[in-house]
Amino acid sequence: MNSYNIKINGKEYTIDAVPNMPLLWVIRDIMDLTGTKYGCGSGFCGACTIHLDGKPTRSCITTISTVENKEILTIEGLTLNGFTALQQAWLEEEVPQCGYCQSGQIMSAQAFLNDNPSPSKEAIISHMAGNICRCGTYPRIVKAILKASKMNQSK
Amino acid sequence: MLSRRRFIQLTGIAGGGLTIGIGLMNSCEENVKLSRYNIPKTKNRFSGSYGHYFGEYIQIRKDGEIFINVIKHEMGQGIASGLVGIVADELDADWKKVHIVYSDPIPDMGNSTGGSVSTIKEWYSMRNVGAFARNLFIETAANIWSVSKDICYTKNHKVLRIGSDDEFEFGELVDQVQFPENTDLAPPLKKAKDFKYIGKSFSNKTTPDIIQGKHPYAIDVKLEGMKYASIERAPVFGGTLIDYDSTHVLEVPGVEKVVTIKGMVLDNNSHIRDGIAVIANSTWAAIEGRKLLKATWKDGEKSLIEHKTFLNDAYDIIEGDEKGYTVLAKGNLNALEKADQIITHTYEFPYQHHACMEPLNAIAKYSGTSCELWTGTQSADRIITNIEKKIGLKPKNIKLHCHPSGGGFGLRYFAEHSLEALLVSKACDGDLIKLMYTREDDIKFDYLNPLEINKHSVGIKDGKITSWHLRGVVDNWGGVLGWMIYDIPNRHAEHFGVKGFTQMSAWRSVMANAEGFSTESFIDEVAIALKKDPLEFRLSLLKKGEMVTLNHNYKCNINRIRNALITVARKAKWGKKMPDGWAQGIAVYPYMHGNGYAAAVAEVSTNNNSIKVEKIYIALECGLVINPDFVTKQMEGGVIWALSAFFYGGTEYKAGVVQRSNFHDNQVLRINEVPEIDVCICKSDETEPWGVGEIAGPVTYPAVSNAIFAATGKRIRKLPFTNTF
Numbered sequence: 001m002n003s004y005n006i007k008i009n010g011k012e013y014t015i016d017a018v019p020n021m022p023l024l025w026v027i028r029d030i031m032d033l034t035g036t037k038y039g040c041g042s043g044f045c046g047a048c049t050i051h052l053d054g055k056p057t058r059s060c061i062t063t064i065s066t067v068e069n070k071e072i073l074t075i076e077g078l079t080l081n082g083f084t085a086l087q088q089a090w091l092e093e094e095v096p097q098c099g100y101c102q103s104g105q106i107m108s109a110q111a112f113l114n115d116n117p118s119p120s121k122e123a124i125i126s127h128m129a130g131n132i133c134r135c136g137t138y139p140r141i142v143k144a145i146l147k148a149s150k151m152n153q154s155k
Numbered sequence: 156m157l158s159r160r161r162f163i164q165l166t167g168i169a170g171g172g173l174t175i176g177i178g179l180m181n182s183c184e185e186n187v188k189l190s191r192y193n194i195p196k197t198k199n200r201f202s203g204s205y206g207h208y209f210g211e212y213i214q215i216r217k218d219g220e221i222f223i224n225v226i227k228h229e230m231g232q233g234i235a236s237g238l239v240g241i242v243a244d245e246l247d248a249d250w251k252k253v254h255i256v257y258s259d260p261i262p263d264m265g266n267s268t269g270g271s272v273s274t275i276k277e278w279y280s281m282r283n284v285g286a287f288a289r290n291l292f293i294e295t296a297a298n299i300w301s302v303s304k305d306i307c308y309t310k311n312h313k314v315l316r317i318g319s320d321d322e323f324e325f326g327e328l329v330d331q332v333q334f335p336e337n338t339d340l341a342p343p344l345k346k347a348k349d350f351k352y353i354g355k356s357f358s359n360k361t362t363p364d365i366i367q368g369k370h371p372y373a374i375d376v377k378l379e380g381m382k383y384a385s386i387e388r389a390p391v392f393g394g395t396l397i398d399y400d401s402t403h404v405l406e407v408p409g410v411e412k413v414v415t416i417k418g419m420v421l422d423n424n425s426h427i428r429d430g431i432a433v434i435a436n437s438t439w440a441a442i443e444g445r446k447l448l449k450a451t452w453k454d455g456e457k458s459l460i461e462h463k464t465f466l467n468d469a470y471d472i473i474e475g476d477e478k479g480y481t482v483l484a485k486g487n488l489n490a491l492e493k494a495d496q497i498i499t500h501t502y503e504f505p506y507q508h509h510a511c512m513e514p515l516n517a518i519a520k521y522s523g524t525s526c527e528l529w530t531g532t533q534s535a536d537r538i539i540t541n542i543e544k545k546i547g548l549k550p551k552n553i554k555l556h557c558h559p560s561g562g563g564f565g566l567r568y569f570a571e572h573s574l575e576a577l578l579v580s581k582a583c584d585g586d587l588i589k590l591m592y593t594r595e596d597d598i599k600f601d602y603l604n605p606l607e608i609n610k611h612s613v614g615i616k617d618g619k620i621t622s623w624h625l626r627g628v629v630d631n632w633g634g635v636l637g638w639m640i641y642d643i644p645n646r647h648a649e650h651f652g653v654k655g656f657t658q659m660s661a662w663r664s665v666m667a668n669a670e671g672f673s674t675e676s677f678i679d680e681v682a683i684a685l686k687k688d689p690l691e692f693r694l695s696l697l698k699k700g701e702m703v704t705l706n707h708n709y710k711c712n713i714n715r716i717r718n719a720l721i722t723v724a725r726k727a728k729w730g731k732k733m734p735d736g737w738a739q740g741i742a743v744y745p746y747m748h749g750n751g752y753a754a755a756v757a758e759v760s761t762n763n764n765s766i767k768v769e770k771i772y773i774a775l776e777c778g779l780v781i782n783p784d785f786v787t788k789q790m791e792g793g794v795i796w797a798l799s800a801f802f803y804g805g806t807e808y809k810a811g812v813v814q815r816s817n818f819h820d821n822q823v824l825r826i827n828e829v830p831e832i833d834v835c836i837c838k839s840d841e842t843e844p845w846g847v848g849e850i851a852g853p854v855t856y857p858a859v860s861n862a863i864f865a866a867t868g869k870r871i872r873k874l875p876f877t878n879t880f
Contacts, residue, residue: 001408018409020443021437022439029437034368034372034375034377035367037374037513037561038438038591039512039594040594040818041593042817044817044819045512047512074368075368076367087366087367091366094358094788096231096361096362097232097788097792098230098559099364099365099561100561101561106366125827129825129827132818134562134564135231135512136793137791138795138826138829139791
């Protein structure tokens with residue numbers, strides 16, 4: 001058991017964990033931030049996506065020993081200053097069904113939009129192909145990301 | 156079915172407010188403070204075991220905020236907001252001021268969600284609740300104003316009256332409700348033209364929580380003193396634990412103990428496996444510890460069957476002449492033998508995994524004579540019944556907290572994960588246990604969609620189709636549906652049950668998946684064999700004005716089927732010129748459990764020997780529509796669900812063990828594989844809603860398959876379809 005200093009959603013914490021504990025379980029079981037979801041544990045589905053220094057990252061295959069001194073952002077941190085344009089678009093397009101994959105979808109899409117403010121539909125689809133949704137919200141995910149990119153441009 | 160009298164109850168609530176409960180008098184009697192009203196039995200479209208009870212209630216606070224208990228399980232289908240919308244409309248409530256409460260089960264109230272019947276079953280009870288509350292507010296305001304209630308009316312969370320500017324907010328009236336003894340017990344319901352929300356795409360109440368990661372799934376519940384469990388189960392169904400060694404497990408930091416649970420049969424096809432549970436202070440420690448477990452199992456007889464042998468046996472039954480259980484019989488059952496020409500083909504729909512995004516999980520605490528559980532379930536009733544039957548606790552001592560789920564699709568209709576969690580808690584002398592399925596557990600121990608093989612034959616005599624015969628083999632859950640919609644004088648469906656490798660269960664659209672695929676692929680083959688246009692051929696066999704009984708309480712409305720088919724053909728411009736390598740396919744099928752009808756046209760392209768589904772048009776007849784956007788989402792989701800099964804479905808057994816384990820070997824559709832989906836909800840003069848959750852899949856498979864045939868000349872009679880030639 002080691003002690004780690006981590007920074008989540010702008011705040012610093014010291015936690016005790018074994019070095020190979022995936023960040024996902026630190027976030028969920030130790031930090032009680034349950035917006036980040038367990039879906040597959042192997043990086044296949046994207047439900048656990050968070051931002052690590054701004055990059056969309058699968059927290060289920062990222063161990064705690066590799067994230068010290070890095071900025072971790074979860075879905076809870078995304079909303080600290082109200083909904084982002086992306087979340088607003090998500091709301092307007094009524095994207096979710098069961099909602100379980102949606103934190104990961106939003107975190108993947110947000111990181112992408114931060115780097116690519118006006119992506120093509122093809123680029124959106126290519127980037128989002130790592131996130132699985134079983135309810136079939138995919139068509140609306142594309143619409144919401146396109147809408148958010150337009151909202152950002154008109155600001 | 157109503158064995159006891161049921162009563163409306165009106166009670167004050169702690170801190171001020173009004174609760175209107177419509178429920179069992181003897182289960183809530185202590186809450187009845189002010190008055191009781193008998194309520195007439197709800198109008199009910201079902202009979203027998205579908206008999207439905209009132210069980211919902213609403214709570215209205217002095218600040219006007221309204222909380223509506225939803226007894227049906229929210230798992231992504233939008234039922235919670237849909238039902239709240241019905242109450243809000245009838246009550247003339249402000250949409251912003253109504254809220255969902257996920258109800259714990261209420262005894263005898265039908266705490267089950269499935270079959271696409273939630274909206275149908277709750278339609279009148281939710282409206283009655285709203286109308287009753289609205290009328291109470293009107294009566295109360297009229298009393299305060301000393302005027303006739305006939306000049307008072309409600310609008311947007313207020314009571315107003317004609318000829319005056321006086322008004323009351325609902326919240327202002329809460330403490331003044333007088334519950335007059337002569338109140339109208341069944342006040343008139345709104346006319347359809349006055350609906351404010353119903354028929355419009357009101358927002359989904361769950362969306363704001365979901366996009367912030369705050370939706371209250373069971374997997375996110377954390378309780379004081381809770382421990383985490385991960386179970387190593389008998390790899391083969393019916394296998395037993397011989398011995399295990401947990402020495403190294405206990406060396407893993409965070410692991411506290413290891414216990415065993417003994418498998419049990421819950422009912423004919425519901426079963427808990429022998430298991431070894433690793434208990435730890437985090438999910439990760441439990442999973443890590445489990446990896447070091449050494450266990451010896453006796454695999455049992457299911458390990459001796461080879462998958463291929465089992466399939467061959469099933470085909471032998473289909474091709475043989477043994478008589479099955481007759482599901483549907485119309486006309487002369489021997490007509491096929493007298494035909495001049497017989498066209499016959501056999502279709503296979505394989506096992507399917509659910510792979511809900513939220514893996515199964517449950518929290519349980521066993522306390523000797525009572526227990527408490529937290530889980531997401533489509534059937535709280537089934538959990539309670541099984542705990543009573545198998546663990547011996549009285550239902551009144553079983554406290555179950557129901558949470559919304561990250562997908563259900565039929566899997567969560569079953570009780571095993573809750574029972575397992577409770578058995579682990581019992582084995583741990585009453586520890587509060589959170590049982591987590593890993594994704595691998597969720598796939599390997601999934602209660603699959605049953606394999607179904609269908610052999611269709613039509614007999615042609617004197618140039619006319621005179622008989623239609625379906626033989627179906629189904630693996631140990633449900634049975635052949637026999638929804639044979641076409642107007643062929645002699646129709647016969649036979650069911651054969653076989654027992655495969657594990658237990659089966661409900662999987663979105665149940666047997667309509669296999670039979671929609673087989674029936675609508677077959678009718679396409681017959682049309683082509685007879686050199687007829689597939690659309691014209693279908694319409695020629697769908698008799699206008701018919702209401703046909705097809706092995707279901709509902710009669711099948713052929714006009715609605717025709718209209719769905721004609722509508723989708725018009726939308727897709729059936730028969731239009733397509734680019735080279737492209738083609739269309741068409742299909743129509745009822746979903747009798749939800750009394751709805753859908754038709755689809757698929758457009759596919761071929762390129763370098765690979766197939767791409769470009770576009771799916773869906774038209775559906777689903778009665779009165781509560782929320783068009785929710786219906787559209789169910790169509791989009793149903794199409795994508797079916798395409799996953801079409802391209803990637805199935806599973807493989809080796810020595811009785813499921814070989815798939817996660818999303819790499821049990822693939823589902825990803826965003827880059829999704830076609831354009833165009834949904835058309837047919838305008839309807841029906842006055843009641845039908846079910847829509849399972850209507851899209853059964854027509855998607857055959858529409859795509861028929862389009863692939865039209866494009867390539869290759870007929871798909873077995874799924875999954877491998878996307879290369």
